[in-house]
Amino acid sequence: MDALSPEEFDLNKDAYLERIADLHERRQRSRIGGSEASRARHIKRGRMLPRARVDALLDPGSPFLELAELVGEGFYDGVPPGGSMITGIGQVQGRHCMIIANDSTVKGGTYFGATVRKHTRAQRIAWENRLPCITLVDSGGAFLPDQENIHPDEHHFGSIFYNQVGMSAEGIAQIAVVLGPCTAGGAYIPSLCDEVVIVRGQGFMYLGGPELTKAATGEDIDRESLGGAQMHSSVSGVTDYIAENDEHALAITRDIMAELGEEAPMRWTPKPSKPPRLDPNEIYGLISRDARIPTDNREILLRMADGSEFREFKPLYGETLVCGFARIHGFQIGILANQGVFFTEAALKGTQFIDICTKRDIPLLFLSDVAGFMVGREAEVGGIAKAGAKFVTAMSSAAVPKYTIVTGGAYGAGYLAMCSRQFKPRALFMWPHSRIAIMGPEQAANTLAMVKRKNFEADGVDWSAEEEEAFKAPLRAEYERFADAYNFAANLWVDGVLDPLETRHALGLLLDVAARTPIKETSFGVFRM
Ligand code: COA
Secondary structure, three states, X not given: OOOOOHHHHHXXXXXXXXXXXXXXXXXXXXXXXXXHHHHHHHHHOOOOOXXXXXXXXXXXXXXXXXXXXXXXXXXXXXOOOOXXXXXXXXXXXXXXXXXXXXXXXXHHHOEOHHHHHHHHHHHHHHHHOOOOEEEEEOOOOEXXXXXXXXXXXXXXXXXHHHHHHHHHHOOOOEEEEEOOEEEOHHHHHHHOOXXXXXXXXXXXXXXXXXXXXXXXXXOOOOHHHHHOHHHHHHHXXXXXXXXXXXXXXXXXXXXXXXXXXXXXXXXXOOOOOOOOOOOHHHHHHHOOOOOOOOOOHHHHHHOOOHHHOOEEEOOOOOOXXXXXXXXXXXXXXXEEEEOOOEOHHHHHHHHHHHHHHHHOOOOEEEEEEEOOEOOOHHHHHOOHHHHHHHHHHHHHHOXXXXXEEEEEEXXXXXXXXXXXXXXXXXXXXXXXXXXXXXXXXXXXXXXHHHHHHHHHHXXXXXXXXXXXXXXXXHHHHHHHHHHEHHHHHHOOOXXXXXXXXXXXXXXXXXHHHHOOOOOOOOOOOOOOO
16 A cells, blocks of 8 residues: 555544544543532432542552443433443452442433443453453442333343353352442342442342332331341341441452452463554554545554564465454454455455464454455456355354454445454454444445336336435435444444554453453364365
8 A cells, every 4th residue: 555645644643633532522421420419419428439439449550441431322311421330341459350330320320221231241241251240339220211121132131130140150250339229120230249248328229119118018117227238237148248438348349359269370471562663643644534545454553563563474465354463462463454345365365364363372353444345247256255254254263362443444244254243252342433334325325226216217207316316315324323433332332432542452451351261162164165
């Protein structure tokens, strides 16, 4: 690819910095939590705000990789992005764990559909990576108006319990801290944990609160006697440790984390981490600001790799898929990055590369920026369907940890082939400008207009160019809206939107976590020859 002119580079960079400012504004809205009044009431009750709780729990100065920060953005009236919950991977007592914290300043910490999916996604990541789960419970249970997205199906509230039980059975520690009034589902979550801490005078647990109890049985009872810390820790045995306040509860939790038994051994030996030799800040200027002009993804990956060192595999063959070996924060990784559409040769090269990485237990990183697979007579006759199938078989079967970053426009089967959500990468993030869709807005509008025109012609109906444009404009707009990274983040179709400069650190943390998971043998599906 030709090098960018300094003018183009600067224009790209300015455009990208605006996107980064927008990302941070959205995150800020999510980080504030509930309304000012609700936060003030929370503090007046002598309780710590959820982010302060997470900070107090984590080892000082250790990184925290927040997940699904922008879930539900714009979905519910008066509810900030984040789905009334904080989830992320952090370190407690030097050990990585998954932290799941209700934010009771947002609708009493109740679970919307988005919250349930955020909780179960965090559990999925914890399970795959064998991360102990610490749940800071402060929730009124289900957000009652949203029951269709909470109650009936797989991945709804009941799945939280299923995941807790499954993880506990596999020896993945489940710890809960009851920091507020926890009703119904909010009470079952701690009840299904290995060890539970509860705060005196603040934490309550009951399947039905005093009002519901009165309505159901006529019994008059205060919340302390029905589900307070003293009763549960000395009579019912539902909780194990009493804390005097939030700080004390989090200190007890840190003590529990020190007693989890031996950590699993590392499956890889990382080298000392080296910053990239080429300045990562240049990524902003390298990303094309015009979706029609491709980005040179080889230049991008060099700015993410340790020392900017990349040993490229088969550099002269199948050039539209760059494959090769690098390290990220000392961990070896096999990178596959698009450099144009998939041709047969690129798919075959990628298949061979994935096979090599699985044999060597090297994790895979997919940098996804692809319009799809080549179409046309030449490609079909050359067996592109067969070659694409080989690549998908290799990618899907590979049992090494896989990670996907959407660094550009990921469309159609190209998106799927580059380890989309359906192929269960351990994490999938998008960059702020990136897009995912079945096809681009113009192509979708043209395809549908072509079908319509053919039908009109068959019926002898006239369809003017103006009418066609009026038909296409809303389709284009809808495709633009859909493909946006923030739409994917709001729906939790991805684990979040990352600043390109954060990506290397996020991957380093994820590889460090995966290093303590057992090796799984890969068994490939049949390769069509
Ligand atoms: N579903 C929907 N909305 C709920 C809710 C629920 N289960 N529980 C609370 N809310 C809403 C409230 O209507 C209020 O909304 P607003 O901010 O628009 O006024 C907001 O959440 C905060 O509730 P509030 O009662 O003012 O706050 P609180 O901190 O004093 O108490 C709870 C929080 C959760 C302890 C309390 O609201 C409660 O007991 N809720 C009922 C819990 C329940 O029975 N759940 C059963 C689920 S199966």
